[in-house]
């Protein structure tokens with residue numbers, strides 16, 4: 001394989017979600033390194049970069065009367081084949097297996113031999129942990145993985161789960177997620193003032209799509225235990241509908257402690273204003289949000305589930321407690337709200353760990369090497 005820049009197709013979900021964010025930032029970093037990037041999805045990904053060497057190819061979904069449910073997989077596969085042929089893609093990297101890996105495999109079957117593209121599938125989370133165990137999906141996911149030229153997962157936890165739940169025999173490479181913060185456009189003091197934080201109040205941050213597995217109920221139960229009440233506020237960057245969260249906060253009598261913001265794109269503004277991250281998911285393959293905070297020198301408290309202990313080390317770069325133990329989580333958060341010196345020490349160690357293990361410099365060369373390996377293979 002010549003050492004020329006590559007033409008890389010990327011397919012992901014464009015809506016707010018870790019896999020789409022990761023795929024967008026991967027595209028940005030690869031384009032900055034001279035590769036040509038073609039995003040293929042039904043909408044431009046939420047954080048898709050704009051700039052030279054980045055293209056977007058929309059997939060048009062029709063809702064024909066004869067179908068009860070609109071189909072996305074077939075038009076996606078047709079678009080993948082078309083982009084691959086017209087732009088001479090070297091490799092198609094799909095993020096989240098369902099239905100992207102199956103569509104990629106179909107696309108390849110549609111192409112003539114000279115256009116046969118290489119497929120890399122990255123498993124991100126519920127494509128294995130939820131859909132992988134569903135008998136209506138599992139066999140199709142396994143089949144698509146077997147047809148991929150390479151499979152990666154974002155944590156060792158996910159690799160083990162993929163083998164356990166899907167019985168995949170092919171090698172699975174663990175390539176952890178990365179995050180490369182952009183400079184924050186707004187000063188920290190401005191942000192904190194806009195969010196209504198008084199002097200001496202600690203800012204806690206939660207950012208997620210608020211799906212059921214994020215266990216917003218446990219997060220609010222934790223917040224309700226924190227004392228004293230006037231020493232903190234929890235800012236929630238909601239990538240999903242916050243109505244239930246707001247109602248539950250009111251029921252618990254903590255509405256005055258919660259600030260909700262929606263459709264935030266300049267997350268660095270919020271990350272740099274934060275003192276402590278708060279996460280209560282029942283499972284996470286990785287938890288990109290914890291990494292985003294670490295990259296800005298901020299520790300988090302969370303439950304020790306899934307791949308989270310691979311990202312942050314309890315007692316060194318954050319604090320982790322057993323799942324569902326809201327008393328322990330509240331105690332951990334409270335100890336750090338009261339102790340800015342320890343918080344800063346954990347934050348510094350977190351930032352060092354993020355740079356060494358989960359930065360673009362650490363991770364992008366791994367993907368580039370994999371692309372070249374499958375292309376030459």
Ligand code: GMT
Pocket residue numbers: 013016017018019020022096124125126127154177213283284285286287288289
């Ligand atoms: O699998 C999901 O639930 C969706 C996926 C997404 O698109 O947000 O989230 C997963 O991928 C992220 C990026 O790799 C990880 O940081 C999240 O931990 C992971 N979510 C789960 O495992 C629940």
